[in-house]
Amino acid sequence: MTSIPFIEFSLWTAIEKHNMEFDDAIKMDLEPAFFDREISHVPNDSRGARKIRNLQQEAFKGIREFSYESINYWSLCSGEQLQTEIEKSYLFCCAKMTPSTYENQDYQLVSKKMDKKAYVLYHRTSVTYFFKFSKEKEFDQKTELLTGMIVTKTNASEDLQVLSYSVGAHISPHVDEMGFTSHTNQPSTFRIATWMLYLNDVKLGGETAFVSAGVRAKPVKGSAVLWFNIFSDGTTDWASNHASCPILLGEKWGADKWVKYGAQIVNRKCSLKQGERYQYPVNNVYLPVPKIPGRN
Numbered sequence: 001m002t003s004i005p006f007i008e009f010s011l012w013t014a015i016e017k018h019n020m021e022f023d024d025a026i027k028m029d030l031e032p033a034f035f036d037r038e039i040s041h042v043p044n045d046s047r048g049a050r051k052i053r054n055l056q057q058e059a060f061k062g063i064r065e066f067s068y069e070s071i072n073y074w075s076l077c078s079g080e081q082l083q084t085e086i087e088k089s090y091l092f093c094c095a096k097m098t099p100s101t102y103e104n105q106d107y108q109l110v111s112k113k114m115d116k117k118a119y120v121l122y123h124r125t126s127v128t129y130f131f132k133f134s135k136e137k138e139f140d141q142k143t144e145l146l147t148g149m150i151v152t153k154t155n156a157s158e159d160l161q162v163l164s165y166s167v168g169a170h171i172s173p174h175v176d177e178m179g180f181t182s183h184t185n186q187p188s189t190f191r192i193a194t195w196m197l198y199l200n201d202v203k204l205g206g207e208t209a210f211v212s213a214g215v216r217a218k219p220v221k222g223s224a225v226l227w228f229n230i231f232s233d234g235t236t237d238w239a240s241n242h243a244s245c246p247i248l249l250g251e252k253w254g255a256d257k258w259v260k261y262g263a264q265i266v267n268r269k270c271s272l273k274q275g276e277r278y279q280y281p282v283n284n285v286y287l288p289v290p291k292i293p294g295r296n
């Protein structure tokens with residue numbers, strides 16, 4: 001049987017080894033795995049880790065380019081405010097719903113169907129599972145109502161993907177759709193938009209961090225975030241680059257509904273210009289489209 005002193009010894013050895021390597025490496029692009037060190041305040045934490053993090057954060061403050069995605073990732077996850085007032089004013093509430101009419105029903109719809117066929121990937125330490133909702137249109141109809149997009153038609157959206165995160169789990173920065181940027185799949189299958197639901201309240205951490213847009217969404221049970229992944233010419237919009245911050249306390253449950261490009265063609269015009277963002281009406285008024293730093 002393993003003794004407590006042996007576990008303690010192993011733990012301290014691991015921490016020391018980690019710190020030594022960390023201080024040697026002087027990494028400019030830290031992996032998210034290093035991220036929670038600052039927050040959990042591991043005793044004898046590496047001084048190098050703290051110093052580098054603070055220096056980087058100071059140096060790259062406000063620069064939200066692709067190459068600084070890790071820095072922006074921890075900054076957002078640590079609670080830093082990266083958006084300007086003008087940028088903040090572009091965010092709006094799609095629909096005001098009372099939690100009782102909306103979130104409870106979705107939560108039940110989801111939990112009723114859960115089974116064990118979930119999987120984990122390295123850069124996503126959450127567990128994910130796709131539901132077969134082919135016969136249940138109720139959820140898709142609600143999504144349609146709330147997003148103003150076409151969701152219920154055949155091939156208009158993917159099956160709901162449910163995500164479950166335990167303590168420490170995270171998803172690294174990524175985009176949900178590469179569009180014409182990297183592959184030659186049928187454009188109709190592109191994930192034009194992501195509609196992400198939060199199914200529980202997370203005690204600490206677990207925010208969705210938009211590393212390029214410089215904003216994070218706190219998981220609040222019954223709320224959802226909608227964002228577009230591609231420009232109207234079908235190429236990647238790197239402003240949609242996002243991640244899930246590590247869970248520090250509690251657990252996180254979420255669900256992604258990916259809406260497809262093909263089905264939207266009737267009410268969303270293609271653009272003749274490169275890199276143009278979609279415009280969509282809020283209370284029948286078309287809002288200005290913000291310029292957000294992307295990859296280039």
Ligand SMILES: O=C(O)CCC(=O)C(=O)O
Pocket residue numbers: 163171176206207208209242243244245254256
């Ligand atoms: O859980 C989150 O906040 C983000 C999830 C996500 O990015 C994804 O499933 O693609």
Ligand SMILES: [Fe+2]
Pocket residue numbers: 174175176242
């Ligand atoms: Fe994603």
